[in-house]
Amino acid sequence: MILVTLGTQKEPFTRLLDYIEKSQIKDKIIVQAGHTKYKSKKMQIFDFISYEEMQKYLAQADVVITHSGTGSVLMPLKMGKKVIVCSRLQKYGEHVDDHQKQLTEIFRDEGYVLELTEDNSLDDLMKKLPKFKPKKYQSNTANFIAKLKMEIDKEK
Numbered sequence: 169m170i171l172v173t174l175g176t177q178k179e180p181f182t183r184l185l186d187y188i189e190k191s192q193i194k195d196k197i198i199v200q201a202g203h204t205k206y207k208s209k210k211m212q213i214f215d216f217i218s219y220e221e222m223q224k225y226l227a228q229a230d231v232v233i234t235h236s237g238t239g240s241v242l243m244p245l246k247m248g249k250k251v252i253v254c255s256r257l258q259k260y261g262e263h264v265d266d267h268q269k270q271l272t273e274i275f276r277d278e279g280y281v282l283e284l285t286e287d288n289s290l291d292d293l294m295k296k297l298p299k300f301k302p303k304k305y306q307s308n309t310a311n312f313i314a315k316l317k318m319e320i321d322k323e324k
Contacts, residue, residue, distance in 0.1 A: 169195060169196045169197075169198065169225075169228050169229050169230060170193065170195050170196070170197045170198070170229060170230065170231045170232070170233060171198050171199075171200075171225045171226060171228075171229035171231075171232050171233070171244075172184070172185075172188065172197060172198065172199040172200070172201075172211070172232075172233045172234065173199075173200045173222075173232065173233075173234040173235065173237075173240045174199070174200060174201050174202045174204050174234075174235050175202055175234075175235050175237040175240055176202045176203070176216070177202065177203065177235075177237075177256065177262075177263060178203050179203070179256065179261055179262050179263055179264075180203060180204040180205065180261075180262070181202075181204050181235055181256055181262050182204055182206055183254075183260060183262065184233070184235065184254045184284075185199065185201070185204065185206045185208065185211070187254065187284065187290045188210070188211060188233065188290065189208055189210055189211070190290075191290045191291050191294070192291050192294075193210075193290070193291075193294060195230070195231075196212070197210060197211040197212065198211075198212050198214070198225050198229075199211045199212065199213040199214065200214055200215075200216065200217050200222065200225075201213050201214065201215055202215065202216065203215070222243075226243060226244055226247055226249065227247070229244070229249060230249075230250070231249070231250050231251075231252065231294075231297060232244040232249050232250070232251045232252070233251075233252045233253075233254070233284070233290075234251060234252070234253055234254075235253070235254060235255065235256050235268065236253050236254070236255045236256065236268035236269070236271045236272040236275075237268070238271065241253060241271070241272075241275060241280075241281065242305065245280055245281075245302070245305035246305055246307075248302075248304070250282075250297055250300060250302055251280070251281045251282070251302065252281065252282045252283075252284050252290070252293050252294075252297075253272045253275065253276070253281045253282070253283055253284065254272075254283075254284040254285070255268035255269040255271075255272045255283075255285075256268045257269065278303060279302065279303040280302050280303050280305060281302065282296060282297070282300060
């Protein structure tokens with residue numbers, strides 16, 4: 169099963185759903201579409217789903233295809249899922265700026281995700297998935313807190 173998450177932004181993100189609709193994917197596809205309205209015979213689309221439902225779908229998913237919202241990327245990575253990320257772009261009215269592109273590039277360059285762009289194909293990325301071994305996600309929160317405490321202590 170493939171889980172697709174578009175987040176909760178008010179701006180529509182039909183471009184990602186168009187990529188999926190035009191793909192050769194035959195798997196069951198569950199979509200959390202948020203405010204994006206879309207009709208499909210290929211995908212089962214929900215506007216919003218509860219946190220519990222999201223956890224259930226994530227546990228079942230073989231692959232997660234998502235926008236580049238931090239939580240939408242980190243949650244499946246923490247669960248060891250293979251993730252394909254497509255950034256919402258300002259030029260299409262999908263977001264107010266291109267910070268998602270910057271975040272996606274970092275995750276891609278570090279080896280955590282595969283990136284879907286205008287210049288590649290979802291079908292090609294799906295063919296790469298069996299051999300793709302994502303880097304295991306490890307939280308940097310403890311290190312961040314330690315550094316923050318050191319900075320605060322310097323000010324005392």
